[in-house]
Amino acid sequence: MMEEDQTNIVVFPFMAQGHIIPFLALALHLESKLRRLPNLTITFLNTPLNIAKLHSSLPPSTALRLVELPFRPSDHGLPPDADNTNALPYPLVARLLHASTSLRGPFRDLLLGLVAGGRKPLCVIADIFFGWTATVCRELGIFHAVFSGASGFGLACYYSLWVNLPHWKKPDAVEFSLPDFQEGSPVHVSQLPLTILEADGTDEWSVFQASNLSAWADSNGILFNTVAEFDGVGLSYFRRKLGVEVWPVGPVLLSEKNRRSTTPSRPDGASPEQCTAWLDTKPPKSVLYVSFGSMNTLTAPHMMELATALESSGRDFLWVVRPPVGHDINAEFDAGAWLPEGFERRTAGRGLLVERWAPQAEILAHGAVAAFLTHCGWNSVLEALSNGVPLLGWPMAAEQFFNASLLEGGGVGACLEVARGRSGEVRAEALREKIETAMGETERGREMRRRAREARDMIQSALRDDAAARGSSVRALDEFIDAAMSAMAESRNGPKISNGDASIPREQISTSV
Structure with missing residues (x-):
């Protein structure tokens, strides 16, 4: 006994x-x-x-x-x-x-x-x-x-x-x-x-x-x-x-300290300090954070369209990039092959590309971040909503499609779906318009931001x-x-x-x- x-x-x-x-x-x-x-x-x-x-x-x-x-x-x-x-x-x-x-x-x-x-x-x-x-x-x-x-x-x-x-x-x-x-x-x-x-x-x-x-x-x-x-x-x-x-x-989430200690070492990733230093140079609520999680990536054509949309939007962005579908997503990212020619040069200063991993919790907590383009994995969603950050949804697999439904029209109201899955046509202009809807002074954008703050308050109340x-x-x-x-x-x-x-x-x- x-x-x-x-x-x-x-x-x-x-x-x-x-x-x-x-x-x-x-x-x-x-x-x-x-x-x-x-x-x-x-x-x-x-x-x-x-x-x-x-x-x-x-x-x-x-x-x-x-x-x-x-x-x-x-x-x-x-x-x-x-x-x-x-x-x-x-x-x-x-x-x-x-x-x-x-x-x-x-x-x-x-x-x-x-x-x-x-x-x-x-x-x-x-x-x-x-x-x-x-x-x-x-x-x-x-x-x-x-x-x-x-x-x-x-x-x-x-x-x-x-x-x-x-x-x-x-x-x-x-x-x-x-x-x-x-x-x-x-x-x-x-x-x-x-x-x-x-x-x-x-x-x-x-x-x-x-x-x-x-x-x-x-x-x-x-x-x-x-x-x-x-x-x-x-x-x-x-x-x-x-x-x-x-x-x-x-939400049950790792603290930033524990998150960093349990993340595999990635010499090509960005440290919290590097990302924070870059975000510190940006105005409040001005940056679009883009990440599709550790297991997801875009097709090469979709990646090109997203890059074109980010460039034409004129918005600041921090994008966690991985090789496209059909390649080892943990391999080195070849910007010359998978992004429009000259993309990095033309977006220098207002865009930051981070290979494979970034300190997401710290990024989403930073005051410069205005919105999060995400695969709608629930951990990522909770990290965003805990900080009152509205979402642009691009679900990829499993239950992510239905997370997006809940977030957009199921009572949360803090999300706008911009694309769906790895197949089908995705156009840069449509992506750009939705980025502007979420980040600009549109009625939908203001409502998304309000509802994201409400979700944050619900989370804080639930954890009290x-x-x-x-x-x-x-x-x-x-x-x-x-x-x-x-x-x-x-x-x-x-x-x-x-x-x-x-x-x-x-x-x-x-x-x-």
Whole structure:
């Protein structure tokens, strides 16, 4: 039996930087939230290469414990360094998803070992792609939550599309309704991620998601890195669809210090100091920040059109550039090949090109930034809205298309979609006009800026935690911890699993810290 003053929380993200970072932010947030607990341990699980990278970059922590689960990519027909989607070409991502199910045995063995050693986890928090962890935890009597780094609305549309595959049933239609989520309907064919567009129910992605999503029903609930005040419609879908608890606890974001320490060294990227020094030379609310995240890039023709639009707009811009589709996006950027001839010379002074990585949180917090042209990845969205920065949306994949819908017309109103996906025609003049709409003194631009400030205020209110008031996200996290504690207390008097049981006295944990 474990001592009564020990608490262990297990967190387990999928092997992708866009999943690992939100989980790391959540783990550090939980550490801060529960810092008064003696002998708190947060066990962070992943595969060997990802754990090795975290070991080399994480700030000192008394609670965070990094643990490897055995995984050999080459056993699954993957390159030997393919522990992370960053190292994979897109067609192999589905293979990594299927390969990740091989972690089920080691994961179960680890939990059994913790229980046998008197350290039964208070809870397991696992990735949206690790539905099987919910089934394992239910078998072992361990409280489980799915953690989504996506918005409730975006994930609801994404989930419903996979469950229903409406485009496959109506192959000639250009719009589809979501039979179990009318609030997200209609969906246009141009909003379908490539994986869903090509899905027919028998392909690799369909087979994986059929098993993965159905297992969510075994979970005790879903944690969302979002804010209830502007994302309630999507959250309600999961309460209705799965009949589980939903806890909107966001934004949970890495501090700038932790963000920098966990970002791989990029000698060609710009330091926070370099970007800040350049932004310091610009007037307030004058700069367009352009970045499409760590996993996305434009086609070469689209890149040319965007460059032409930026040049003709006359606006200052900071653009994080990556090689276009069809090239290694982590390779050196060849401006001479992929941008209009003379572009850098003609935009010198008012434009700053940064290769592959920039300190996004610091950039978005800078007073010179007026708007953010983004792929609408939810982490990026939260960083922007936390600073009251309006968005120009160019969604690329997954649920990003539906994040853009939520942001533009779903009650947030702080976004203007400028393009969609990697296919289709994109014209520089149309891009320039939308940049001017968002950044200029237009009625739409003023409204976007007002709504972005409102979203910022909602976020600040949701995170408020003082004697006068506790925000919705603070209360939701307390409710999650309380639910896990209640389940642990009940397990002391309930059936024991074969390898032993352990518990934490409820009275020893205060969730209002």
